[in-house]
Amino acid sequence: MFGQNKTTPKFCDLKGKVAIVTGAGKGMGEADSIKLAGAGAKVVLADIDTASCEKVAEKIKQARGECLVVKCDQSKKADVENVVAETLKKFGKIDILVNNAGIYPFEPFLQMSEENFMKVININLKGYFLMAQACAKEMVKQKSGNIVNIASVAAIIGFSGLAHYCASKGGIVAMSKAMALELAPMGIRINCIDPGSIDTPGTHTMEMDEKTREAMLAPIPMKRNGKAEEIANAVLFLASDESSYMTGSVVVVDGGWTAG
Numbered sequence: 001m002f003g004q005n006k007t008t009p010k011f012c013d014l015k016g017k018v019a020i021v022t023g024a025g026k027g028m029g030e031a032d033s034i035k036l037a038g039a040g041a042k043v044v045l046a047d048i049d050t051a052s053c054e055k056v057a058e059k060i061k062q063a064r065g066e067c068l069v070v071k072c073d074q075s076k077k078a079d080v081e082n083v084v085a086e087t088l089k090k091f092g093k094i095d096i097l098v099n100n101a102g103i104y105p106f107e108p109f110l111q112m113s114e115e116n117f118m119k120v121i122n123i124n125l126k127g128y129f130l131m132a133q134a135c136a137k138e139m140v141k142q143k144s145g146n147i148v149n150i151a152s153v154a155a156i157i158g159f160s161g162l163a164h165y166c167a168s169k170g171g172i173v174a175m176s177k178a179m180a181l182e183l184a185p186m187g188i189r190i191n192c193i194d195p196g197s198i199d200t201p202g203t204h205t206m207e208m209d210e211k212t213r214e215a216m217l218a219p220i221p222m223k224r225n226g227k228a229e230e231i232a233n234a235v236l237f238l239a240s241d242e243s244s245y246m247t248g249s250v251v252v253v254d255g256g257w258t259a260g
């Protein structure tokens with residue numbers, strides 16, 4: 001009978017799984033880490049900002065979760081290799097990677113320097129490649145793995161002042177589809193999430209007046225920004241076996257912004 005079978009597994013149960021989350025110190029990365037740990041995963045918090053990660057780690061430990069903080073600039077191969085090595089040393093395997101860390105500095109296209117263009121590409125796109133490749137090399141050994149790449153609605157629609165960012169996010173979606181084809185036979189799934197406008201420390205540092213903030217809500221049918229936890233819910237679903245027939249997919253979580 002429904003509800004009476006004690007052996008029915010919990011929805012999106014991650015007990016026994018090991019997950020790495022990049023950019024785990026703040027915003028969506030923090031919410032993702034707490035969500036995955038709450039579902040039973042052991043979580044590695046990777047970020048350039050370890051002080052913020054330590055605060056997230058405290059929250060996870062208070063809720064009786066297990067985690068590890070590792071300093072990592074995901075645009076640097078040596079740092080990425082170190083995250084993988086530390087994860088294996090502490091937890092012995094990698095089941096889930098949430099590629100989340102990214103930057104979004106506004107800059108007019110005509111003034112955009114080659115250096116700044118490459119900085120965004122190196123962190124947002126090359127960083128996801130390095131992390132995904134290093135983790136997938138471990139995942140193939142166990143013939144299973146799950147990668148969730150946080151892209152953006154900027155992969156679907158353009159944004160003034162963010163040509164480098166839009167290029168990086170479009171690249172993430174295209175790369176993820178190619179990875180999904182190659183890695184499906186090895187038991188590894190790769191899916192993307194395209195968040196819309198989400199309240200995070202990153203978006204709060206963007207300088208704009210109240211009028212501009214209101215104008216930004218105009219194209220969003222739900223007339224509000226999303227919460228980091230609303231992205232974390234989608235991450236949990238994609239990271240769990242509940243999404244077992246999904247790979248190469250893009251899940252848009254944007255309050256209807258790009259539906260029109």
Ligand SMILES: NC(=O)c1ccc[n+]([C@@H]2O[C@H](COP(=O)([O-])OP(=O)(O)OC[C@H]3O[C@@H](n4cnc5c(N)ncnc54)[C@H](O)[C@@H]3O)[C@@H](O)[C@H]2O)c1
Nearest residue numbers: 023025026027028048049073074101102152197198200202
């Ligand atoms: N907030 C939004 O509205 C929004 C919308 C769509 C997509 N996104 C994407 O979601 C992701 C998270 O965004 P957020 O708003 O939570 O960001 P945030 O700025 O609030 O937090 C980002 C975290 O990433 C870390 N980080 C930055 N550079 C790093 C690097 N080189 N290596 C490792 N860690 C690094 C920062 O220290 C920080 O802890 C990003 O990829 C962003 O592009 C955000």
